[in-house]
Amino acid sequence: MRGRVVISGVGNTRYGQHPGRDKIDLIVEAARNALADANLDKDEIDGVFVKLATSSPGILYGQKVSEALGLRPTIGCALDQGGAANIGLVTYAALAIEAGIIRNALICYGDTARTGTHAAYHRPRGDDAVMGWYSTAAGYAMIHQAYRESYKVPDEHFGIVAVTARNHGVGNPDAHLRQPLSMDEYLKRPFVIEPLRRDDMCLVSDGGAAIILTSSEEAKRKKNARAVPILGLGQAQESWEVHLRPNLLSTRARDSAEMAFRQAGIRREDLSFAQIYDCFTITVLLTLEDYLLAPAGQAGARALSEGLGVDGWLPLNTSGGLLSESGIPGLQLIIEAVRQLRGEARLQVKEPRYGIVSNQGGSMHTHATMILGAAG
């Protein structure tokens, strides 16, 4: 990969509630913003890559989105890899660009899980529902509990992730939840599914987001000085249901990161920030550890002592992440990474050189990693 494909534009809707609007209209709004940001005519898009809507997946979704955009692209498709699908789509789009099959790819996602249906998140989990095994959150609660009891860490180790993300989202005008959170408030909240408290769990949001990929040559030809190079992409799938996998305290996020770092040719200490998929606070701790950014069982302790703010050990989820900006999975983390590396972020990290984005889905079933470099 190493910079041969760039992100030439990003766009999003406001996140939160869009009552009465259709998810495809939200995608079109985000795509229009991304096209304007890339200074690109829509008819130059010849690849449309869509993440399936979590709340209401359906067939031929890539084609429905293309129709709404008035496009008949070379490649049009939708993908399900749960929350890892956005970086998955980036990977397949980048390969198609490198192979010369397409020139400009639109990667997009929209959903109305907030004002529409969030039954997907509350679902009975197969025959095991007879045991009361319901909801997406329950799988993460199992991992959270195994981590908490195995490493014997205090709840503050999880709390610091929520407190950081929430405080980063406060001044973000597009964020769904702009309410700061203190550690005391975090600890006082009742359990939803013990050991998870409300603030360990991401938002369920309406919204849309889109990014545009092109080749670095094309971006140069267009004199796009704000294009952000993709230096490394990784994936690895855990796949097995949470109760069947060999180890609850480590995931194949480790292999996904290894692949991305190897491609990018950078070291862990070269990172200026991380946008880590924070659907639940445990996901951040485990991902930081699987990415070898913290020793096993110690990500929370390091976060507490050295901070995850823009001046901290590792600036984390600087626009609020899934816990504050938007529960819409994945793309908003890439968009924030791009804004950081252009120097256009609201909470700007000083002169960032490299940033990492993690995506994951299911109950840590799927993993994808992206390393980006500074614009220009």
Next chain:
Amino acid sequence: MSVNIQIAPVNSHYWSALAKGELHYQRCQKCGHSWLPARETCPRCLSEESEWVPSSGRGKILSWISYHKAYAPHLADRIPYNVAIVELDEGPRLITNIITEPPDRKVSVGAEVVLKIEKDFGLHLPRFRLASPKPMSE
């Protein structure tokens, strides 16, 4: 009440064994791998030659959670209730409930458990109770 179990040729033995008071799991006759839930094919070697084997009913808790929110109407009068991942001594794992009687016994990761089949929703469900603490060794 909205509990819907899919009983099919592949798993009917599992449920009928429970109704007779035994927890059975599948074992591959080719590679020896043991597993649950029921499948036609060994997920390790893809052999179709498997047999149903009775479990000792002993295992340990790999993780557990406690629901304080009811995700379906029929669960409203059950909260708070626990759900646990139990690994049988023979290897297969289940999503199950831990019976917390007497109530002073604490559910925890690593705790040893013993099968107790309970009738619920017209089915025989494999639940577990915490094993009696082992006597101190000399």
